[in-house]
Amino acid sequence: MKVRRILTAIDFEKQTERVVAYAAFFAERFGSSLTLLHVIDYLVTPPAYLDAYIEEERKAAEVKFRTIRNELSAAGISVDTKVVVGRLQASFETVVNKTGADMLVLGFVSHALRRSSAEKLIKALRMPMLVVRGEKSGAVTPGRIAIRRILCPVDFSDISERALRTAMELADTCSSDLEVMHIMPEFTLKKIKDRGHKDKTVKDYFEMEKDRFSNFLTASSFSKAGIMERGEPRRRIVACAREHEIDLIVMGARGLGLIQGMIIGSVTDAVLKAAPCPVFVIH
Numbered sequence: 001m002k003v004r005r006i007l008t009a010i011d012f013e014k015q016t017e018r019v020v021a022y023a024a025f026f027a028e029r030f031g032s033s034l035t036l037l038h039v040i041d042y043l044v045t046p047p048a049y050l051d052a053y054i055e056e057e058r059k060a061a062e063v064k065f066r067t068i069r070n071e072l073s074a075a076g077i078s079v080d081t082k083v084v085v086g087r088l089q090a091s092f093e094t095v096v097n098k099t100g101a102d103m104l105v106l107g108f109v110s111h112a113l114r115r116s117s118a119e120k121l122i123k124a125l126r127m128p129m130l131v132v133r134g135e136k137s138g139a140v141t142p143g144r145i146a147i148r149r150i151l152c153p154v155d156f157s158d159i160s161e162r163a164l165r166t167a168m169e170l171a172d173t174c175s176s177d178l179e180v181m182h183i184m185p186e187f188t189l190k191k192i193k194d195r196g197h198k199d200k201t202v203k204d205y206f207e208m209e210k211d212r213f214s215n216f217l218t219a220s221s222f223s224k225a226g227i228m229e230r231g232e233p234r235r236r237i238v239a240c241a242r243e244h245e246i247d248l249i250v251m252g253a254r255g256l257g258l259i260q261g262m263i264i265g266s267v268t269d270a271v272l273k274a275a276p277c278p279v280f281v282i283h
Helices: 016-030 048-074 088-099 117-124 158-174 186-190 195-219 233-243 266-274
Strands: 005-009 033-041 079-086 103-107 129-132 149-153 177-185 227-231 248-252 279-282
Touching: 005 016, 005 088, 005 117, 016 033, 016 048, 016 103, 016 129, 016 158, 033 048, 033 088, 048 079, 079 088, 088 117, 103 117, 117 129, 149 158, 149 233, 158 177, 158 248, 158 279, 177 186, 177 195, 177 233, 195 227, 227 233, 233 248, 233 266, 248 266, 266 279
Parallel strands: 005 033, 005 103, 033 079, 103 129, 149 177, 149 248, 177 227, 248 279
Antiparallel strands: 129 279
16 A cells, blocks of 8 residues: 555553553554644634633644654654644644645543544545554554454455455555454344254355355455454454454544444444554545
């Protein structure tokens, strides 16, 4: 995949260092430049009496950016920074269009009662994005990231084909081992009507899915055997990531709503909230 410019969402919260570290890692691997963006989020145009406060906040962000920019520049990474006042999603869309960014890197925090800023961006922006989360990312520091194992769950859809191609390219770029996984959902098995020969029917169906999985991998020029399981996809993906000490999950986002791009697939959404490592989401 060609990534010339990586847009990185910066909120200056506790995840900032690891988000910058992953952005720098991929910038080095892809030979990309970085744009670091901090949005002072207002749903409506702020009243004039807040101008002084906003200007102070802007200056404080610029000071923080200066330190980050100097560190990245010293590492040989081309970087520019932007501080924007406005609505979060619209601000990111504008910067994406102006900079021609090919990829987004952002942190992830989930709230019980409302969608976080990260969730809003993940659901709205249709571009490859690295979502930095999980305990695997917690101990990283700039220059000390290793992506040794990648997991790519597939469901035979067009978007999972794109995810697998991306995962293979990332594995090559990062010198990583790649595991490809397909989960046969339990609810599919429950639909089997032949109760008189249910065990045999389930076994036959599982074998048929295995053959389909094998053909899918062959068509994608992936030579290893894949991981085939039964169960609830979101739980099995997270469990597999833990069992195999995965450093990066690559998976497709699947739209489920009438408004294209506004709702990602429920499995991807659930994995983003529970994965032990960063997730690379492909649209």
